[in-house]
Amino acid sequence: MEFSIGELARRTRVKVPTIRYYEQIGLLPSPPRTEGKQRRYEASDASRLNFIRHARELGFEVDAIRELLALSAKPNQPCxxxxxxxxxxxxxxxxxxxxxxxxxxxxxxxxxxxxxxxxxxxxxxxxxxxxxxxxxxxxxx
Amino acid sequence: MEFSIGELARRTRVKVPTIRYYEQIGLLPSPPRTEGKQRRYEASDASRLNFIRHARELGFEVDAIRELLALSAKPNQPCxxxxxxxxxxxxxxxxxxxxxxxxxxxxxxxxxxxxxxxxxxxxxxxxxxxxxxxxxxxxxx
DNA sequence: TCTTGAACCTCTAGTGACTATAGGGATTAA
DNA sequence: TTAATCCCTATAGTCACTAGAGGTTCAAGA
CATH class of the missing domain: 1.20.5 (Single alpha-helices involved in coiled-coils or other helix-helix interfaces)
Incomplete structure (x- = not known):
């Protein structure tokens, strides 16, 4: 069910250091860790990261992506x-x-x-x- | 004849800190100074800086501009x-x-x-x- | 159970081309 | 002389990562 940062990187084609960077700037939430302090992700993290990657590929800046993520979290608001x-x-x-x-x-x-x-x-x-x-x-x- | 960095900035539409930055990275030569250590430029500096500004506006990277400046200093080379x-x-x-x-x-x-x-x-x-x-x-x- | 090696960790620094700020000193016009 | 404006250096910040050092953890095979 849960998987490592390397597996997340493979699933999303986002590099490992970039994933850690996104966590650092608050674009991705801090995931739970193993006893040895290694990050463990689940499917929803991959979805969010795919969203981010795709938005970056379309040229959106990180701040714009932050806005988009916040908006997409309120599904009943007008778009x-x-x-x-x-x-x-x-x-x-x-x-x-x-x-x-x-x-x-x-x-x-x-x-x-x-x-x-x-x-x-x-x-x-x-x-x-x-x-x-x-x-x-x-x-x- | 000679003029200050602010005047050079006005003549070339390049900002003062950018001029100092260009000097720091060796794109512009270090000009002579007044007794109070203020930079004094002459017309040829404005030409060189206009060249640089225009090349930047055309999307050349600083390293490419360095190449162009080096080449233009040898006027009898094939172009x-x-x-x-x-x-x-x-x-x-x-x-x-x-x-x-x-x-x-x-x-x-x-x-x-x-x-x-x-x-x-x-x-x-x-x-x-x-x-x-x-x-x-x-x-x- | 032990060992190996790949994958993971944090932290710091570097990239390009500037821009901003702090804390001063110089010059110029009235 | 005084005030306003300009100038100085040095350091740090910007953006969105990327690279490296130096150490730890995990998973798989023997």
Whole structure:
């Protein structure tokens, strides 16, 4: 019935140190221990951790996951809050995509214009050195 | 002619602590100081920092910028190396975009299916709880 | 029952690229 | 001269882990 941290790691594809880290930051509850102080988990822990893993894979930050977990624990509440978190997240992803697309275009243009000559005429260097170019900070990209 | 770190920050839109950090990691040279130990910069420092800022905005990592700076200091070398760095970087950007686009699609599908009912039947929560979903780790997104 | 070796434990420190804070000293304009 | 603003160093914090040291426990085979 109960299983070790290594078995939990195998079942969820989350690394052992990461599981301990999640416990430390309160994303996973502290499980019971054996007499030798080793953690023992049960099926519900694997479900919760799968939820966390999947949310991380979708790019949710730990704080957002905390919110989602808290909300999912109240099954009779309206789910509008959950929807909002997800929508907000989609908005963030859209911004990152837009930023990356424009960066890519500029790099491509730059590489295209570089005739594989010498550095003194290389467009990559020129483009980078030109302070008139402006992009938002890379914060979340 | 010479100016303070605050003035350099204004000219380059790079924050003061970031400038000091760049000096610490060797991306910017240590400038001369006043008798009171305050840093004094000149125009060429602003150019170099603009180069760095722009490269960061384009998503280059600090190590790649170090390479670019080293290459640009040898103006008679062929620029094939620089071109390679930029091309490698475009490949990485393409991967990030592709990943984000697929994440977005899954989130959007999920949100669309959520009828704004109750948490117990929310598709967002169900999707996250479903361990059968698989994505690559988010490492570089 | 004993032994072996894999798996487990805690604790600390490191990653990248900054950002924030504390507790001071320097410079500049009125 | 005084006040406001800027600057200094040093340390610690951010995020979400990852790595390592040094020691303990567990499960399986002999």
């Amino acid at each position: 509008a809050d959950i929807d909002d978190i997800a929508r907000r997240h989609i908005g963030e992803i859209d911004q990152r995509i837009a930023h990356l697309v424009s960066l890519r275009a500029e790099l491509q243009r730059t590489v295209d214009e570089c005739g594989r000559g010498r550095v003194c005429e290389c467009r990559v260097i020129e483009t980078l050195a030109d302070s008139s170019h402006y992009h938002e900070r890379l914060a979340a990209v | 094939a190396d620089i071109d390679d760095i930029a091309r490698r970087h475009i490949g990485e950007i393409d991967q990030r975009i592709a990943h984000l686009v697929s994440l977005r699609a899954e989130l959007q599908r999920t949100v669309d299916e959520c009828g704004r009912g109750r948490v117990c039947e929310c598709r967002v929560i169900e999707t996250l709880a479903d361990s059968s979903h698989y994505h690559e780790r988010l490492a570089a997104v």
